[in-house]
Amino acid sequence: MNLTEAIAKLDELEKSTYALNHAQSILYVDGDTVAPKNSWKGRGMALAYLTELAYKQLVNPETGEMLETILQHKEETDEVTFRKAELLKENYDEYNILPMEEFVAYQELTNESGAVWHDAKEKSDWDLFAPYLDKIVAFRRRFASLKDPSKPAYDVLLDQFEKGASMESLDPFFRTLREDLSPVIKEVAAREKPVPAFMKRPWSVHDQRLFSRKVMALEGIDPLNCTLGETEHPFTDSTNKWDVRITTHYYENDPFSSMYSVIHEGGHALYELNIRDDLQFSNLANGVSMGVHESQSRFYENIIGRSRAFCTPLLKIMKEVFPDQMKDITEEELYSAINLSKPSLIRTEADELTYSLHVMIRYELEKAMIAGDLKVADVPGEWNRLYKEVLGVDVPDHKRGVLQDSHWSFGGIGYFPSYALGSAYGVQMLGQMEKDVDVWTTVEKGDLAPVTAWLADKIHQYGSLKKPQDLLPAAMGGSLDAKIYTNYLKKKFSELYKL
Amino acid sequence: MNLTEAIAKLDELEKSTYALNHAQSILYVDGDTVAPKNSWKGRGMALAYLTELAYKQLVNPETGEMLETILQHKEETDEVTFRKAELLKENYDEYNILPMEEFVAYQELTNESGAVWHDAKEKSDWDLFAPYLDKIVAFRRRFASLKDPSKPAYDVLLDQFEKGASMESLDPFFRTLREDLSPVIKEVAAREKPVPAFMKRPWSVHDQRLFSRKVMALEGIDPLNCTLGETEHPFTDSTNKWDVRITTHYYENDPFSSMYSVIHEGGHALYELNIRDDLQFSNLANGVSMGVHESQSRFYENIIGRSRAFCTPLLKIMKEVFPDQMKDITEEELYSAINLSKPSLIRTEADELTYSLHVMIRYELEKAMIAGDLKVADVPGEWNRLYKEVLGVDVPDHKRGVLQDSHWSFGGIGYFPSYALGSAYGVQMLGQMEKDVDVWTTVEKGDLAPVTAWLADKIHQYGSLKKPQDLLPAAMGGSLDAKIYTNYLKKKFSELYKL
Incomplete structure (x- = not known):
């Protein structure tokens, strides 16, 4: 893949990624604002599939090659394109840590857990929410340890929200x-x-x-x-x-x-x-x-x-x-x-x-x-x-x-x-x-x-x-x-x- | 493809179709209810891509074979599955009428046209909306004539909303x-x-x-x-x-x-x-x-x-x-x-x-x-x-x-x-x-x-x-x-x- 091809591929991936992110984002907003309370089930199915698509289009050898190609040509690449590739590479590496099924399952877990948390808060009932938090903590720990085993897991998580925080x-x-x-x-x-x-x-x-x-x-x-x-x-x-x-x-x-x-x-x-x-x-x-x-x-x-x-x-x-x-x-x-x-x-x-x-x-x-x-x-x-x-x-x-x-x-x-x-x-x-x-x-x-x-x-x-x-x-x-x-x-x- | 494989394929297609329809549906509802007025552009991009995905997963030889397989085995297929295949075949045939690009373009057209209609109605200005309706009428006529050239175009359109109406x-x-x-x-x-x-x-x-x-x-x-x-x-x-x-x-x-x-x-x-x-x-x-x-x-x-x-x-x-x-x-x-x-x-x-x-x-x-x-x-x-x-x-x-x-x-x-x-x-x-x-x-x-x-x-x-x-x-x-x-x-x- 030469640089021109790589940039074209990045452009294409950007469009499809935008579309999937847009849809997921609106489903979340809708779910939290005006959607009927019982709508979580169908939304979960939709989100899971969109996550699967996003995963598949990102995690594949062709994307890897595209990113390598751009990142190796910093001098010939404009600042905006280079930075896009740099950021995308971070995602790419993260998505490569775990198999797709685990990401999709986690996505479904957090969708459901959001609904359960609402309910638990309303009822002031920790036991309702605890099993979900248990799974979320387990996932985040596992993710962090796989992402960078050399660091304390919490540092890896902090870094996701504020680069360099520890x-x-x-x-x-x-x-x-x-x-x-x-x-x-x-x-x-x-x-x-x-x-x-x-x-x-x-x-x-x-x-x-x-x-x-x-x-x-x-x-x-x-x-x-x-x-x-x-x-x-x-x-x-x-x-x-x-x-x-x-x-x-x-x-x-x-x-x-x-x-x-x-x-x-x-x-x-x-x-x-x-x-x-x-x-x-x-x-x-x-x-x-x-x-x-x-x-x-x-x-x-x-x-x-x-x-x-x-x-x-x-x-x-x-x-x-x-x-x-x-x-x-x-x-x-x-x-x-x-x-x-x-x-x-x-x-x-x-x-x-x-x-x-x-x-x-x-x-x-x-x-x-x-x-x-x-x-x-x-x-x-x-x-x-x-x-x-x-x-x-x-x-x-x-x-x-x-x-x-x-x-x-x-x-x-x-x-x-x-x-x-x-x-x-x-x-x-x-x-x-x-x-x-x-x-x-x-x-x-x-x-x-x-x-x-x-x-x-x-x-x-x-x-x-x-x-x-x-x-x-x-x-x-x-x-x-x-x-x-x-x-x-x-x-x-x-x-x-x-x- | 045998019947079991065909039913499995139908099942899989049903899940992904549900997810894409769900997302499109919520984007439309959101767009018409609470979305900011200027949001149409990003939504249009997202909807176009989702339409493209839906088209691709429906219009391919494998789907055609799956549908043929089920429809040829009415006796061995349960009522629900058979009817699903029958209805899907109608979609399949419709989607096969035009190349994907035309469907996607039409999808973008109607997304934009919805926003323009709102504006035109507010301003009571037919000339704003007319160019869009012109294109929509042209598309619908073309679609109808390709779908069934033996019938008056309007009959073909009526039939889409009420089967058999003419x-x-x-x-x-x-x-x-x-x-x-x-x-x-x-x-x-x-x-x-x-x-x-x-x-x-x-x-x-x-x-x-x-x-x-x-x-x-x-x-x-x-x-x-x-x-x-x-x-x-x-x-x-x-x-x-x-x-x-x-x-x-x-x-x-x-x-x-x-x-x-x-x-x-x-x-x-x-x-x-x-x-x-x-x-x-x-x-x-x-x-x-x-x-x-x-x-x-x-x-x-x-x-x-x-x-x-x-x-x-x-x-x-x-x-x-x-x-x-x-x-x-x-x-x-x-x-x-x-x-x-x-x-x-x-x-x-x-x-x-x-x-x-x-x-x-x-x-x-x-x-x-x-x-x-x-x-x-x-x-x-x-x-x-x-x-x-x-x-x-x-x-x-x-x-x-x-x-x-x-x-x-x-x-x-x-x-x-x-x-x-x-x-x-x-x-x-x-x-x-x-x-x-x-x-x-x-x-x-x-x-x-x-x-x-x-x-x-x-x-x-x-x-x-x-x-x-x-x-x-x-x-x-x-x-x-x-x-x-x-x-x-x-x-x-x-x-x-x-x-």
């Missing part, structure tokens, strides 16, 4: 977070502020739906390219920059839960929506890693969405949609309300200060599960113990405890650390952004376009074309430094709580 | 409808009743959504197996009996438009939901023809849903959801309101008496288009002329005229007559049902289960296992007789309007 780098990262933040969390807890009366007013789902649209508009999301669905657990899915889906979950007693889901998922969406046109419909048309992805979502959610400046445009649209509830509320009161900090049960609703410790707990549990030191049956007990030890809270049931997140149900073991890494990346990006953009003036005016343009320029546009290690230093002004993150949090919450 | 049988059918109903329509128009004041009250979409759920429950639809979406044009889609989707469209000035869409699509859904378990995930797990399908949807919509007896449970749930609007309204007033008859513009909102003439107009236009006697550019003029001639109404714009229906945009030329045939079938089924079931007593009690059980027994359970000509005579107590249908309508409206 326990060696994450252990000290989380240690710094815990050491630096625990004293602040205690001080803040000692000065506990009451939940303001206005937050206890009822917030109809009907009005919250209208509010979501305004929040998306404020964030600069074009509804022609991105729609909002409703799910138990909010997520973002993208097939291309003209077809992005985000979801949220409404609670009648709290408008901020859904609002921050919308802003967070909207941040993921903006990343996908701003990827260059010429990378679309290829394997480069996705955010490059989960850490970088979470840096964007958490940037909008917290750094922008929980800033003092954001309270100006936010209060304005809240008064439009919720005139009764927001009557007489000032920006300052709103700022205080959206930054109430208190150790709590639910990660996605945690305040900015305590958030990373929720992630740390999951990191510790995953490490132990994958190392084989913690049995699935013992996970709830250990979860509850860590929540008490680290955050000082008692977990009343599994629904609000170990069953709250969907990640394990789809096999996302090793994913959680990305949330904390992303949060830290984002804070360092802010430092750089402030050199180029008058961030708080434009946010206060309700114009987030300059913020998004900066992120699009540094991060979004490239999709997966540039590796995290090529993107991040420029955007962050250096390498990861947990201290910058903890100092940001210490400063913000010292001011808020007058410590 | 202009020879439909011309007199529609002639009877027009001759028998036109005088009644005129008499009714002369005694025009005013629209009752309560119907002019506002009906919030929020409340209508709640109402839809109650209507579905009344109809006996299990939301675990069937969900309701919202689209410009209501439809039903089913991948299997545990995954059926219906859609509706809400208007703030009219609760009955959406309600009758829900009941109508719910009738389609019940057909799919009641197909035997052992036929699922095969080509027999669908209603057998559009005429039979419409007989079910229009049975629930009109024969049940616009009956005097149904007003008892209907008024009850309307008073629950719309206490202000329905205050002081009696069952008799409701019955009169839902049966107001007046020649109008929109087929899906037409009353039972004038409905079939809307269909007849489309039938005449399609005949002329496919015969080549009517250019696409001249369709709007002819549409407006026929609406004036047949129904006496002036069409103010294309949105409420020639662009109102989605059918032509997806290539469904020859589909419309099924609505009128189905309506007529349904009336004959009622005559038989009344011999077995105390229909009006149970409907009045709000218990539709005995009605559905009768239809499930006679029609639903079989899916496509039995042909229309084997199903219908038993369910209808004989063959189609337009007079039974027109007599039913004449009697109902003579009583309602005291003619």
